Amino acid sequence: MYQNFEYYTPTKVIFGKETELRTGELIREQGSKKVLIHFGGKSAARSGLLDRIRHSLEEAGISYVTLGGVVPNPHLSLVYEGITLCKKESVDFILAVGGGSVIDSAKAIGYGVANEGDVWDFFEGKREAEACLPLGVVLTIAAAGSEMSDGCVITDEREGLKRAYDADLCRPRFAVMNPELTMTLPAYQTASGVADILMHTMERYFNHSHNMEITDVISEALMRNVMKYARILVDEPQNYEARAEIMWAGSLAHNGLTGCATGGGDWASHNLEHELGGMFDVAHGAGLAAIWGSWARYVNHAAKDRFEKFAVNVLGVVPEGTKEETIDKGIRAMEDFYRSIHMPTSLTELGISPTEEQIERMAASCEQASGGANGCVVPLKKEDMAEIYRMAL
Ligand code: NZQ
Ligand code: ZN
Secondary structure (H helix, E strand, C coil): CCCCCCCCCCCCCEECCHHHHHHHHHHCCCCCCEEEEEEEECCHHHHCCHHHHHHHHHHHCCCCEECCCCCCCCCCHHHHHHHHHHHHCCEEEEEEEEEEHHHHHHHHHHHHHHHCCCCHHCCCCCCCCCCCCCEEECCCCCCCCCCCCCEEEEEEECCCCCEEECCCHHCEEEEEECHHHHHHHHHHHHHHHHHHHHHHHHHHHHCCCCCCHHHHHHHHHHHHHHHHCCCCHHCCCCCCCHHHHHHHHHHHHCHHHHHCCCCCCCHHHHHHHHHHHHHHCCCCHHHHHHHHHHHHHHHHHCHHHHHHHHHHHCCCCCCCCCCCHHHHHHHCCCCHHHHCCCCCCCCHHHHHCCCCHHHHHHHHHHHHHHHCCCCCCECHHHHHHHHHHHCCC
């Protein structure tokens, strides 16, 4: 029996060359009076993108304040700063110019302005938000999918805790996506984004549901397509078609489309990665690539048909031997792909070597954040997660 599902994607997508020049007009459509332009470290200023956005807002007669400085694995302290600024300036709309970190920081500020009390409560699971300031996005990296998602991931940098809060309230009103903007990305960030896009699809693909065929074929095609164009980008980072294919796939991978009737999916690798990001500040996609193979080896016995299907339909493995051999070839082919785009397949390659004490701490923290057990393919307890971290060393 297929599972019932809800699919909600309210984000208007403006895709293609020079679309960022329409930002002012898009915000005017929202009826906003005062905007916060939120951005990251250097890239948006260096490329001239911020100037173009400011100009577009000025032409549309929209007043704004700015707040930059968002770092990857965005910090709670800047979220608090943004909330104070928005309240002081009576900001009624937030424009995120950047990637997942900037968008998530903007979402968290939006929650903090629209609700009383400490915004971190939502991330700790203490209560639910009732509202969020509306926001729009000018996307500069194809990766997290936050431009259309209900997700928001923030790091309390004082505690080294990275936590997610999911709610439809924060889905952006619009997302401007010009693939050309991603051409200035360092190769490592491009590849890390690719790993994240694939993982958003895989997290939903691996489950115990009787999946709808349409969902599976969309997911499988999306993954094959992303791998094809990611290989092209290794040698041709300025290839517009490849940038466009991956950018659109990034949004489709995480706007809910690939999760229809999958019962939600697994998400264990994401939760394991969030602990790595909180403790070691690694790039999210690279962290996922480093942990996935160990997760897959640990849990595939519980979902053999799915792993076999993945090997054959996504990685092109020819099923000649036993089911177990096909599964093993599929996992190895996935890791070969990650290596081909210079992504790590172990924690050592990721550049970290957690001690046994750190592994135990991450596993305990992940169990607590997951509310007991992490994932659905095999609901992982603390000991399982510690073992996966060890296998990934
Ligand atoms: O700060 P700047 O100078 O812009 O540099 C950024 C940053 O260092 C750089 N960059 C971005 N666009 C660029 C560029 N450099 C050159 N040219 C450009 N066009 O790239 C670096 C990474 O940026 P970041 O925003 O951190 O990347 P990403 O989009 O991968 O976001 C990662 C964050 O999103 C969270 C992750 O956990 C992580 O914190 N996620 C959010 C999700 C969601 N909200 O739905 C879901 C994901 O699973 C993920 O957890
Ligand atoms: Zn992700």
